[in-house]
Amino acid sequence: MNKVLFFAHLRDCLSEEFLMVDAKGKTVAELKAEMTESYDLPKMDTVMTAINEEFATNDEVIQDGDVVAFIPPVSGG
Amino acid sequence: MNKVLFFAHLRDCLSEEFLMVDAKGKTVAELKAEMTESYDLPKMDTVMTAINEEFATNDEVIQDGDVVAFIPPVSGG
């Protein structure tokens, strides 16, 4: 299983801080597409993805136990 | 009479922080030349002059009571 984290406006849309999902073997792009459709998430094309706290590319394959996070454009500072 | 102030290496050369001098009617350049000769002051060509705490040009004329200061190249900061 995989913990999938949401932040900022995605968290507001979902009303959840995270979901437990079986994403093993899926690419980042595949998981993102599924999530976008299932939860009607807005503007996911601007959202980056992190696996285990490091930015991941769209074709990276998710392993069992990986923590995935969707990272909207940041606005710290 | 005029108070003439010295700083940094000029103060060390003179062993005085200031001198009382009658410089009324003299230009900055004239006073500087006299002082340089009388006290054998080194490298006065790099030294700026202030009258009453403002930088003065060489041809400015000193009035009675003006406070004159010789300002070696600064090194604050």
Next chain:
Amino acid sequence: MNYAISKEPIDIQAVIDKVIQREAGAITTFIGTVRELTHGKRTLFLIYEAYEAMAVKKLEQIGLEIEGRWEGSKVAITHRLGRLEITDIAVVIAVSTPHRADAYEANRYAIERIKEIVPIWKKEHWEDGEEWMGNQLETVAYPGGKPEEDDLVE
């Protein structure tokens, strides 16, 4: 630790103390504060949220980038989370270097990188609404005109 996320007000001097070194002739700090007006629009307060573990890692990465690029530099960064009022401090960046030009350049680099890669988000609250900045959603209309991200992210 030179890189931190804080739910309490940031002690500026404590961040500076982390970069003091005998080889340094210059320390610069950048202090990001909450500004009241942007293009005439009045901010009431902000909320900062972060992916905390990753944010600390990314701050560390920025510090390593700087120490690799500006010789003899030392870096410390603390970013605040939670609700911030006008004039409250959101971030403090301290950089020490042997020579002063580097201290300015390296510090500027740090804040620009924070705005690129550190997972921290700011929600602006105005009199007539609220919005996560940087989200580019355009899903909420603000009668007073929506401020541009580039003008806000400081």
Next chain:
Amino acid sequence: MNYAISKEPIDIQAVIDKVIQREAGAITTFIGTVRELTHGKRTLFLIYEAYEAMAVKKLEQIGLEIEGRWEGSKVAITHRLGRLEITDIAVVIAVSTPHRADAYEANRYAIERIKEIVPIWKKEHWEDGEEWMGNQLETVAYPGGKPEEDDLVE
């Protein structure tokens, strides 16, 4: 007073407090510290001396120049006098502005102007001698080679 000469150690936070404003999104500080090594030559300590009344006036002038040039900026500068040890703070410059690019540029302008027009002098003390910096006298020979002024004045 936003412009000061101090014989006591400088309280950085107190200088920063002078430039806090609701319109500011950024505050930069420059902290000049006493560096131990310059081109491999070891400084033991420094003495700073000033033409105090004029120095304060010139710091004020620099502040006015900045506030005229960078809109919405606010400036405070304190310079230390007397004997300073390695890592001691010689000068603190704080500048607040609405936007961050200005805060860096205006702060950099302040330190460069201080080195041009503020009547403050630094005497370096090394193991093998001492010298007023910026005097370009070349009347004292240092076996270890005399450091260049440009490399020292920070």
